[in-house]
Amino acid sequence: MKQIEKVFPIFLFALLSLIIIAPLLTPGYILTLDQVTAGKTAFPSWMSPAFLFGSVMAFLNLFLPSYFLQKIILFLIFFLAGLSMYYFLPGKLGSIRYFGGTFYAINPFFYERVMAGHWNLLLGYAVLPFIISSTLQFLENPSKKKAFILAVLTTILFSVVVHFILIFMSFFAVLSVIFLIFNQNRLSSILKYSAVFLLFVFLLNINWLLLSFIGRGNLALTISQFSRADLIIFQSVADKNFGLIVNLASGYGFWPEVYDYFISPKNVNIFWPVISAAIILISVYGFVRLVKEKEKKRFPLVIALIVFFLLSLNFAGGIALRSFADTAFTLYDKVPFLRGFREPQKLIGIVMLCYAFFGSMGIYYLGKKVARIGKLVITGIFIILPFVYTPTFFGSFWGQLRPVLYPSSWEKVNQTLKEDTGDFLTVFFPWHQYMRFKFTNNMVVANPASYYFDKPILSAQNYETKYLDTHDVRMEALHVDGLLSIEKNKVNLLGDPVHRKIAWGEDLALINVKYIILAKEKDQKLYRFLDRSEGLEKIFEDDNLILYKNNRWSLDSNKETQPLEEYTEEDLVGLDKT
Template identity: 20%
Template sequence: MVAAVTGLGLGLAALGPGLAPGFVLSYDMVFVPDPAFTRMTFGLTGVVPRHVPSDAFVTALAAVIPADVVQKLVLLAVFVMACTSAASLVPSRRLLPRLATGVCYAWNPFVAERLLLGQWALLLGYAALPWVVAAAPRAHEPGGTRRLARALLPAAIGGFAALTVSALTAVTVALATRGERRPRVVRVVVTAGVLSLPWLVPGLLRPAGVPGDGTAVGLFAARADTPFGTLGSLLALGGVWNGETVPRSYGAPVTATIWLLVVVVALAAYWRWGQERRGAVIAAMVGFVVASLGAVSPGGLEAVIDLWPGFAVLRDGQQYVAPLAVVVAVGLGLAADRAAEARWPGVAAAAMAVPVFLLPTLAWGAAGDLRAVQYPDDWARARHIIDGDPAQGDVLVLPWASYRSYSWNHGRRVLDPLPRYLHRRVIVDDAVTVDGTTVAPEDPRAVRLAPAARTGAPPAVTLRDEGVRYVVVDAEPGTIRPSGAATAVLRGADLVVYRIDGAAEATGDQVPVAPVAAAWAVASLFVFWSFVAPRTTLSIPLLGSIKPRDPHRRRTP
């Protein structure tokens, strides 16, 4: 309970102005008022289902709680779970060492950079990762699969990136733990696989196939944000690829050196006293290697992605230092516990304070970068017009770019919110440009419309033939518009809407509903079973055929 309250306090301190009424919009963090379940929510439109099932989770909560409150609760839950789960790994009756672990895990460069990057879904999985580390070695024991499923649930809600990191950690820990490896690893793999079905099935059934651009490895590779180079930055739990999401003042020589020393001491303490969880050390090592691949061996990672595009999930390497953060945090708690045994209670208190002291700019909305804003009234009027129109047709968003810097969002970059804000199919440029290099778009509709959309004046007849009913200009209104027979139905200071009559039926790039519905049903039943059926057994043949060893049965010589 104390760890949870401490995590809540850290979350309140970190969010600061983001707790005001409204929405925090930063890079990939897009929440909208009154979201609705659409085909996009479940990955049925043919776009890459990176937002599945996290969008469905938010939409379900927003049906009973205002959407801006949902966002605040989710972000606070990240800090509460992170502090609580990490504290639970320290085998000590003393409170301060456990709190030192929780604070370190909830307040560090990894959390700060991923929060500024808007990757709340990834942080959900990160927050529960210590529980995964604890559950994976016991997955083959009675009730172990249920415990593992519950531990992986936050990552499953987060989606493909969160679950990939957590599953890789769980498999590594299961392999590295002594004993019956095969039944343990099988259960870990099957559990992670079943929980992945809601995003895995629509991803594999995309008509355009599994996307993966190996040439983009260098764009998303870890980068130095401290004086210690890329590998030193990763060891310090930093190294995010986007330099704009590094917390203010982070990486200064003095504080960076002190923090790196803290990390080294924590790792040494874990190696010396963390005997019970050696698997976590192996997972941290594996994660560190994966995190550094894009920087150390970009050619090798490109070759792996060329073999199978699905390995593109490894491009954003820094996210794989998450298991290292578990080891660092627990190591700091173990060091504090040993210091308390030696009657140096001040060391434990200092260990709890040092992460916050060395990264003060995570506080108050990352020094004011994360602030709550309200969507302009023009957006609500546009939704009323577009969603209230019974005629068929999709929406095209201009200017043709994936990220926006709205004046009403204080100029902070954010992924275009209109695909979630409107309840129709919305076509946006999903190509990502970093340092002048562009990753190819993945949405087939965007690929076809890109040549016309890039001109800033796409012919209305071309859009009509592609099934576009509305064109929304949500930045630079008045300077961009479709050419030809397009009628302006809304002109506002923040947004302009054009209607194109006679839109054709959109060509089929959609994912079939039946297998996706089946995937959701299987995953939902599995989660339900993990919570409410402690005395039942799995009916999955692969799992049912593996029985835990009876600890009372004597071995034959």
């Protein structure tokens, strides 16, 4: 019987995960907002924070299709989220732990991040309860062995999603201080082995941490490009009826909500405010009872969780929270590594963790006040609540996701490019970083061209918003931006009028562009000028793609292409005039 009890949670959460992803298990890719992949997964740079996890995925991709790996990750984020929270909760809660595990995996925050393609973030979120448990074991009985185990676990966590280095280290600091307040006799050993733990973390992550500390490496360079404009466009959003705090506290507030990129659970379940209130109230009740109990072993964790809950909710509001806006801007300006949190709503994952923990404790204490049958009814109702609260996980995520294969024309164009052994660039139009494709079930996704085609692709890396257009500093991309601005608006990127007619063949040859791919999507008609441009030859067309060859590129094909920075301003029409 005990063996069945041990295995049953594994079976149950595996079954729940399979039910959710079952409609997506047929061959094909799951393409969502930022979850874009193709046939190959490249090995990351050894200086990347994702070196460990990325290398494992790239190695597995040598034997398994990347769309198969996608489904393994999707299964794991649900399975590990449920299982880790189940085991994080005290054993005395019994079947109530199924509420905690289910809610941790089935909530609006989790749903919106799945639809946004932030699966690595969710994988880190899923294993966080395991790592918090390991942290507690370390603090209760610190040793070099436990410090090393915790350092390995956190290194894996940081490799999966680098944002957790700040989230976890902040939690570690809060929990350690509170633990020391209640266990002052362990001060020396905790400080000693905490230093050992931090040393292990530094050594295990030295491949990217050292470069980041001195402002070098891809992570530091990426963060350095962020500005206040990023805070504005990625700020948390309010519910039109209940405001910002209620929206965040209910697991919402993610910026894509205002663009309707995916179906909101609010549109499916009009009673969401009632369910949200019930979960919040039972969580508050659980916290109050735990404080009154003052269980010595668990009390530091209780206080640390509520402190981190309040911090997370406050920081998740960011600049959208008027009382905190000035502080958020100041911190963003003064503390460089905080720029990685330009989109703060991801901290609502901590709020969901606290609900799963305190809510489960609240159900337990409420059940103690009623008869056995009443306890079973209360437990059963709360276990069902997550499914009612966020029903859009089911039925292929309410019919929005389905496995897709790239159209055959993509492979035909890829073959054409591969057969050309020259060293060249291919521009992909329309010039958007995010767009809808017919074959993606009309979902808005990041442009997958650079992942799919084997030859170097020059595609847009822009946001196209009022406050921020792009962070792109590639000279070739700026050249194309300038040419498009002149073609469409007769002005360059500085706003100066330009009356010169763009000669697309010659002007793209300057940046080594030999081919142009045009996807037949919504704004395809805006690129009709390609058909009128001398030097561009249409060599392939079907219902999805058009491939143009730049015959002007061939004028210089017998000489080595000089680096872009070696051209004069007069050569670079797009840059000189933009």
